[in-house]
Amino acid sequence: MSLAGATGWVGQPLAAAIEAAEDLELVAAVARRARGERLGGLTICGSVEEALAIPSDVFVDYTSAAAVKEHVLAAVRAGRHVVVGSSGLSDDDFREIDPAARSANVGVLAVGNFAITAALLQRFAVEAARHLSSWEIIDSAYEGKMDAPSGTARELAWRLSEVRAPDVEVPVEKTVGDVAARGAAVNQSRIHSIRLPGYTIGVEVRFGRQHERLTLSYDGGPGATPYVEGTLLAIRKVREFTGVVRGMDRIL
Known part of the structure; x- marks a missing residue:
């Protein structure tokens, strides 16, 4: 298999x-900045195109939100199954990638967060949404994360939208003051993104109804081990699918 972002925070231990x-x-x-250096028995490529010229069956991307879509489409066109570890893909991106993957008869696994605990939060939240009709999402990450909301939060909002749209007492457009304070609308859920020092990655979904509330929270720590374990599972499973598959809980 090929791995893009091989010297990064997750990429290095994953390799x-x-x-x-x-x-x-x-x-x-x-690894663009480490081109020509050695990684185990390999010489690091400086571009995805170089890596795709080497025969393989699975391509894994842990690069950046700015580059991931181009990388995924290039890998699909090259006939590779793809595991997406980078965030930044939108619903429109997935709608573009899915038919390309089906045409190439390859699978694309994109889950937003490969940690098993994040997948469990998503599963529990979907169950809660069947019983509680109002919720909002809080997305937290380190201060240098460029994309917002995170892939973790986007995937959660998408999965919740498969259950229902949340009830809102006061329409957001009727907010008195700054409408932006109500967060971004993603698949009809409101998401509030926090970017601060001391955070790694996390997501919280708050459900509420009269006289009670429920909060589900996931917080990732500074180590990459949970993402490595989940990505290895995805690598082993991706060959079983055709087209885009979203949600880590779909492969557990």
Whole structure:
């Protein structure tokens, strides 16, 4: 398989985990700023195009929100199954990627967050939305994260939209003051993004109804281990699918 973003926070331990796995083989690694350097037994490629020229069956992207769509489409066109670890893809992007993947007869797994605990929060939130009709989402991340909302929050909003749209007592457009204070509308959910030092990645969904409330919260720590474990599972599963599959809980 090929790995883009191989020297990054998740990419580096993921590359080591792939090389340590008996059933997986890393044949190409991409890191633009480390081109020509060695990663295990590989020479790091400087571009996705270089990596895709090397035969493989799965392409994994842990690069950036700005580059991920181009990388995914390039991999699909090259006939690779794709595991998307980068955030930043929108619903419109997925609608573009899905037919391309189906035409190429490959699967694209994009889950927003590969941590099993984040997948469990998503599953619990979907169940809660069947019984509680009002909610809002709080998305938290480190101060340098460029995209907002995060992929974790976007995927949660998308999954909740499959259940229903949340009830809102006062229409947002009738807000007195600054409408932006009510957060961004993503798949009909309101998402409030926080970017501060001391955070890594997290999401919270608050449900409310008369006389009671329910809060579900996920917080990722500074280590990459949870994302590595989930990504390895996705790598092993992606060949079973055709087209875009969204949601880590769909492959558990």
